Amino acid sequence: MAVLNRIAGFADEMATWRRHLHQNPELGFDCYETAAFVVEQLRSFGVDHIEEGIAQTGVVAVINGQGDGPVIGLRADMDALPIEESSGVDWSSTVQGKMHACGHDGHTTMLLGAAKYLAETRNFSGKVALVFQPAEEGPGGGKVMVEEGILERYNVDQVYALHTMPGIEPGGFHTVAGPVMAAVDTFHIDIQGTGGHGAYPHETCDPVIAAASMVQAIQSIVSRNHYARDELVVSVTQIHTGSAENIIPDKAYINGTIRTFDKKVQDMVWRRLEGLVAGQAASYDVEAELTIERGYPATVNDAEKMEFAAEIAREISGVDQVKTDRAPEMGAEDFSFMLEQRPGAYLFLGQGEGPALHHPGFDFNDDVAPVGASFFARLVERAQPLGYEII
Incomplete structure (x- = not known):
C-alpha cells in the first residue's frame, strides 16, 4: 500500500x-x-x-497550486445521525442520542489530511477546492451548496468523494461507472374514510381495509x-391508523420509499402510484391524497473520471485492492447533486469487517484514514500536474 x-x-x-x-x-x-x-x-495548514456559512454551516477552502490550471473539487460530509452509540470505544459520543454512525467523521478527517499535505507541498497546477458539507443524512446539504453557487463561484471543473464501507478489505476501493447509488423519493398517502363502531362496519367507509388493499397493490x-x-x-x-379494537377509524396513513436509477423507471412508479391510489380509493369509497417528495437523484459516476480515480486508487492500494464493477447500491447520497453539475466519481473505501453503517456499534477505522487522504492528494497531483496547460 x-x-x-x-x-x-x-x-x-x-x-x-x-x-x-466522533465525540462531538x-x-x-x-x-x-x-x-x-x-x-x-x-487555518493552521x-x-x-476559506468561505464559511455556506448552506448554514458548510465550508469551502481553496489551496492554490503552482501556476495556472483548472480547479478540482473534493468533498467530505460532516453530519452525524440521531442514534445512541453502543460501540464502547474510549472516544464514544459525548452527546446523548447522536453519533457518527456513517463515518462522516472519517470523511472529514481524510479531507483534512489531504488539505494539510497539499498546502505544504503544492505539487500541482491550478487550484483545489475542499468542500466540507453539512446535512448529507438529510435534508440535503449538497443540494443547498450547489444552489448557493459553490461550483460556479470557485470554477470547479470536476468533483470527487469517498465513503467508508464496512465489509470491504481495509484500504480497498470499490466503484463503478454510471449509477453507483440510487435516487430516492418518498411517498405519503392520506386516506379519509368514515369511522364508526367496529360492530357496525356497514355504516362506515373503512380506511383500514382501503389501506391494506393499497399496500398490496403497491407491491405489483x-x-x-x-x-x-x-x-x-x-x-x-x-x-x-386506529385507536381501539372496537372502533373503525376515519383516517389512515401510508408512507414509503422509492429507489431508482433510471428516470423513466422513476416516472413509471410515480404514474402507477397515482393510478393505484385513486383506483383503490374509489373501490372502497374513501378519499385518498397521494404526495410524492422528490429526494436525492441517482449518484452517477462519469465513466472517464471513474477510471481515472480507479487508477489513482490502484497506485495507492494496489491493483488487487480496486474493484470497478461494484453493483450499484440502493441507498442514496446527496453528492449526486454535485455530480449532476460536474463530471466526477464517488468511491467506497473499505474499512474491514465490523458493524454496518448506521449501526449503533459502528466506528470508523482510523487505519484507513491515511489511505483516503493519500488518494485525494494524489488525485489532485495527477489531475493537475505541474506544467498543466489550459487549451
Missing part, C-alpha cells in the same frame, strides 16, 4: 482529529462546532482562502410494471 510518506507521518494526528469529531457529533445543517474545528485546522409495481433487469425498490415502511 503506497500511502504518501508525509501523510503517514501525521497519521496519529489524523486519528486525534477523527476521535474529537452534530446533526443536519447544525454542524457549527464541527465547521469551527475544520476551519481551525485549515495555511490554506489560501415492482413485480408487474417494470422490466426485471431495471433495478427498482418500492417499500411501504409505515401504516398508521
Whole structure:
C-alpha cells in the first residue's frame, strides 16, 4: 500500500482529529462546532482562502497550486445521525442520542489530511477546492451548496468523494461507472374514510381495509410494471391508523420509499402510484391524497473520471485492492447533486469487517484514514500536474 510518506507521518494526528469529531457529533445543517474545528485546522495548514456559512454551516477552502490550471473539487460530509452509540470505544459520543454512525467523521478527517499535505507541498497546477458539507443524512446539504453557487463561484471543473464501507478489505476501493447509488423519493398517502363502531362496519367507509388493499397493490409495481433487469425498490415502511379494537377509524396513513436509477423507471412508479391510489380509493369509497417528495437523484459516476480515480486508487492500494464493477447500491447520497453539475466519481473505501453503517456499534477505522487522504492528494497531483496547460 503506497500511502504518501508525509501523510503517514501525521497519521496519529489524523486519528486525534477523527476521535474529537466522533465525540462531538452534530446533526443536519447544525454542524457549527464541527465547521469551527475544520476551519481551525485549515487555518493552521495555511490554506489560501476559506468561505464559511455556506448552506448554514458548510465550508469551502481553496489551496492554490503552482501556476495556472483548472480547479478540482473534493468533498467530505460532516453530519452525524440521531442514534445512541453502543460501540464502547474510549472516544464514544459525548452527546446523548447522536453519533457518527456513517463515518462522516472519517470523511472529514481524510479531507483534512489531504488539505494539510497539499498546502505544504503544492505539487500541482491550478487550484483545489475542499468542500466540507453539512446535512448529507438529510435534508440535503449538497443540494443547498450547489444552489448557493459553490461550483460556479470557485470554477470547479470536476468533483470527487469517498465513503467508508464496512465489509470491504481495509484500504480497498470499490466503484463503478454510471449509477453507483440510487435516487430516492418518498411517498405519503392520506386516506379519509368514515369511522364508526367496529360492530357496525356497514355504516362506515373503512380506511383500514382501503389501506391494506393499497399496500398490496403497491407491491405489483415492482413485480408487474417494470422490466426485471431495471433495478427498482418500492417499500411501504409505515401504516398508521386506529385507536381501539372496537372502533373503525376515519383516517389512515401510508408512507414509503422509492429507489431508482433510471428516470423513466422513476416516472413509471410515480404514474402507477397515482393510478393505484385513486383506483383503490374509489373501490372502497374513501378519499385518498397521494404526495410524492422528490429526494436525492441517482449518484452517477462519469465513466472517464471513474477510471481515472480507479487508477489513482490502484497506485495507492494496489491493483488487487480496486474493484470497478461494484453493483450499484440502493441507498442514496446527496453528492449526486454535485455530480449532476460536474463530471466526477464517488468511491467506497473499505474499512474491514465490523458493524454496518448506521449501526449503533459502528466506528470508523482510523487505519484507513491515511489511505483516503493519500488518494485525494494524489488525485489532485495527477489531475493537475505541474506544467498543466489550459487549451
